[in-house]
Amino acid sequence: MRIDALNDGHDRTAFESGVEPLDRYIRTQASQDIRKRVASCFVLTDVSAAPLGYYTLAATSISLTDLPASLSKKLPRYPAVPATLMGRLAVASQHRGRRLGELLLLDAFSRALRAEIATYAFVVDAKDEAAAGFYRAYDFQPLTAEGRRMFIPMAEIAKLFA
Numbered sequence: 001m002r003i004d005a006l007n008d009g010h011d012r013t014a015f016e017s018g019v020e021p022l023d024r025y026i027r028t029q030a031s032q033d034i035r036k037r038v039a040s041c042f043v044l045t046d047v048s049a050a051p052l053g054y055y056t057l058a059a060t061s062i063s064l065t066d067l068p069a070s071l072s073k074k075l076p077r078y079p080a081v082p083a084t085l086m087g088r089l090a091v092a093s094q095h096r097g098r099r100l101g102e103l104l105l106l107d108a109f110s111r112a113l114r115a116e117i118a119t120y121a122f123v124v125d126a127k128d129e130a131a132a133g134f135y136r137a138y139d140f141q142p143l144t145a146e147g148r149r150m151f152i153p154m155a156e157i158a159k160l161f162a
């Protein structure tokens with residue numbers, strides 16, 4: 001198995017995660033977003049060119065007032081801090097439960113950690129309660145003012161890879 005930046009060699013036409021907007025995104029939108037530099041997209045494949053799963057990364061920010069006071073009080077008094085946003089994560093329906101979601105999440109953690117642009121936290125948008133449950137299993141916490149936006153401090157991720 002390998003995880004590469006999305007490219008023309010990936011055959012996305014049949015990707016099916018059971019979540020139509022996530023399927024439509026990789027089929028029709030991801031390449032444009034990459035070209036326009038508003039997101040990057042990483043794809044998991046095995047022997048075939050058909051993706052088993054994918055995720056996207058982009059820059060975002062977190063308002064200091066949305067962080068728990070226990071964390072914000074240790075930060076400089078900027079209005080917001082930089083963060084890495086994993087805007088989308090999907091595993092193909094027939095490959096669920098094989099820890100591929102975990103593999104993709106850890107790969108995204110690793111890329112965010114290695115990036116030379118500093119980010120304070122890694123942020124996700126859980127689309128429903130099941131997705132929130134998945135992220136909670138990896139110690140994500142809710143961002144207070146935002147519905148299902150969740151985060152984990154990069155310092156926690158760094159400990160995972162130490």
Ligand SMILES: CC(C)(COP(=O)(O)OP(=O)(O)OC[C@H]1O[C@@H](n2cnc3c(N)ncnc32)[C@H](O)[C@@H]1OP(=O)(O)O)[C@@H](O)C(=O)NCCC(=O)NCCS
Pocket residue numbers: 017019022088089090091092095096097098099100101102103125126127128129130131132133134135137
């Ligand atoms: C969420 C998703 C990416 C998980 O991928 P997956 O490959 O099926 O999950 P994994 O096999 O890697 O699961 C790893 C661990 O996460 C946890 N987990 C997975 N789904 C979970 C859920 N719905 N609730 C709570 N924990 C969950 C489990 O602890 C699991 O470990 P276990 O094997 O000990 O039970 C996948 O179900 C998916 O694509 N869902 C549709 C799209 C989606 O919801 N994307 C997420 C954000 S929008």
